[in-house]
Amino acid sequence: MENYADLMFRGQVAEIQKAEGCHGIHKANYQRRTQAALSEDDMAFIQTRQSFYIASVNPDGWPYIQHRGGPVGFLKVLSPTRIACLDYVGNRQFITMGHVAEDPRVSLFLMDYMRRARMKLQGNATLVRLADADPAVLEQLPTEGTPAERLLIVDVVAMDWNCPKYIPPFVPIDVANAATENYAAELQAENNALKAELAALKSSGH
Structure with missing residues (x-):
């Protein structure tokens, strides 16, 4: 996976950090924190989530954030750099689906409010119809409950953990x-x- 700072702290972000005197500190910290793949703890955290938020952008650069939820285990780690979940039937707006078809880059927030932990994932997403999905992947996902139409796959490019500050303990x-x-x-x-x-x-x- 890529260095999170190299991926996200660019342009004006880097200039503001330099002006505030924290750019060098961040660069040094993220050199130590960069991982080649998700760790065992990372994967365990991902697979115990009951929801996550996914952000995409439209062709004009407008961001859109969508919530995805399901039973524990609905978000599956397929490999140390790939995660997936079923795309359940929704309100038929297809906003995230349309965005991803034009620009696969997405950002995911995975929250654990009780333990005040937040994982951030940057990745490339694909949405495929269930009829076209790999049966071996579908077998790993829960199929009971809400009907699904597609499979969402995210290839993780970079990740980071946020500090617990300001996360309400729900x-x-x-x-x-x-x-x-x-x-x-x-x-x-x-x-x-x-x-x-x-x-x-x-x-x-x-």
Whole structure:
């Protein structure tokens, strides 16, 4: 994969960084952080996401951001530099699909709000009809639930992790429900024990 700084810190971005005195620091940091491929931890993070945001641009350079979501595992790592997911039936606007057909470059944000972690991926995307997709790839993706029309594949060009600053710590509903159910079960067990103790005291005449 490419050096994230070499890919993104160009033109006026680099000039502003130089004026602010941070360009050299960033260049040095990203030399150490550049990876040839996604690490095992990176791939594990990707495959435990339930959603991500994907940005594309139209022919005039206007950006567009779309949300993609699904069950855990809907986003699959096919190789250390390639990820994929099913493209579910949506509102039939086909904005991202049209953009990618003209310019495959995309940017992905993968969020873990509970742990306040954010992965940024730059890559080249392709969208293919399911009938034209590799069956070996489709076998690796969940097919139950929302019907899909296409397969989205992203060849990762560069990646970066953001610091947790300013990421709100949201808790997924399934995690909150599990914690609430466990706490309620503990309270119920304690209540039952107290009732039994009280009944024993009454029966003994105390």
